[in-house]
Amino acid sequence: MFIRLLTLSFLFLSLSVQNGHAAGDQVKPPSQAWSFYNGPAGMFGYYDQASMQRGLKVYREVCAACHGLKRVYFRNLEALGYNEAQIKNIAAEYTITKGKLNEEGEWEERPGEPKDKFVSPFANDQQAKYANGGAMPPDLSLITKARANGPDYVYALLTGYKQPPAGEILSDTQYWNTYFPGHKLSMAPPLSDGQVGYEDGSPETLDQYARDVTHFLTWAADPYMEERKKTGLKVILFLIVFAGVMYSVKKKIWKSAH
Numbered sequence: 548m549f550i551r552l553l554t555l556s557f558l559f560l561s562l563s564v565q566n567g568h569a570a571g572d573q574v575k576p577p578s579q580a581w582s583f584y585n586g587p588a589g590m591f592g593y594y595d596q597a598s599m600q601r602g603l604k605v606y607r608e609v610c611a612a613c614h615g616l617k618r619v620y621f622r623n624l625e626a627l628g629y630n631e632a633q634i635k636n637i638a639a640e641y642t643i644t645k646g647k648l649n650e651e652g653e654w655e656e657r658p659g660e661p662k663d664k665f666v667s668p669f670a671n672d673q674q675a676k677y678a679n680g681g682a683m684p685p686d687l688s689l690i691t692k693a694r695a696n697g698p699d700y701v702y703a704l705l706t707g708y709k710q711p712p713a714g715e716i717l718s719d720t721q722y723w724n725t726y727f728p729g730h731k732l733s734m735a736p737p738l739s740d741g742q743v744g745y746e747d748g749s750p751e752t753l754d755q756y757a758r759d760v761t762h763f764l765t766w767a768a769d770p771y772m773e774e775r776k777k778t779g780l781k782v783i784l785f786l787i788v789f790a791g792v793m794y795s796v797k798k799k800i801w802k803s804a805h
């Protein structure tokens with residue numbers, strides 16, 4: 548009886564999961580060569596600081612108009628290779644609203660500091676939806692974890708806008724995207740060639756912008772990836788050495804037993 552119930556609930560679960568995705572046919576995004584997937588099973592993966600710095604610039608100049616990044620603190624930007632003074636400067640470009648009214652009845656404000664988080668562009672979800680024709684721009688802090696094949700998906704989405712096939716009707720606020728489930732995406736193509744200035748001579752192209760901002764967002768969603776992989780490698784090395792030692796101990800013991 549119990550087993551039956553268990554099978555039934557599994558069946559139900561898998562059905563409901565399938566339904567969740569049935570909203571539209573999902574096209575698998577092509578795999579890209581990311582440095583964070585370097586080596587067998589991504590074992591030697593690392594983040595490319597130059598790419599993340601450019602990606603931060605793309606986020607701040609383009610995506611931040613609609614998308615928050617509320618889980619990232621300015622001090623975390625150290626991982627991109629910025630020093631304390633640079634981080635202070637970046638933080639100070641943001642305005643933090645204190646939870647306190649001044650004598651004129653307005654919210655008191657102060658410049659951002661390294662201990663603050665990125666400020667979201669809208670005060671609440673309602674405002675965010677209203678400004679975007681009813682669609683909600685999700686916070687991007689965890690987006691590469693929240694989608695299957697996250698980095699490949701985000702890159703594919705940003706570069707995947709197409710004319711709709713004949714017979715498909717889009718509303719004024721919809722755009723056809725090959726990789727969005729259901730294809731009808733309420734985000735106008737956010738990037739185009741030449742839109743963001745790069746200081747390091749990297750190509751100022753849609754393709755490069757999409758790669759860099761995805762690299763940056765992958766770090767934002769998984770900032771401890773590098774440490775985790777280093778620890779993993781050490782554990783594997785230890786286990787190999789340990790297995791070798793145990794093997795020779797075993798041989799020695801059995802030799803004397805014979």
Ligand code: HEC
Nearest residue numbers: 609610612613679682683684685690701732733734737760
């Ligand atoms: C003008 C506002 C606007 C800008 C600028 C913008 N977006 Fe969006 N974005 C949206 C809206 C609205 C949605 C929700 C679309 C929907 O659900 O149909 C969205 C959705 C997304 C999604 C989620 C798609 C999914 O699978 O649900 C990602 C990822 C995304 N945007 C990334 C970006 C990135 C990266 C940038 C900067 C290069 C950017 N967006 C710039 C408005 C914007």
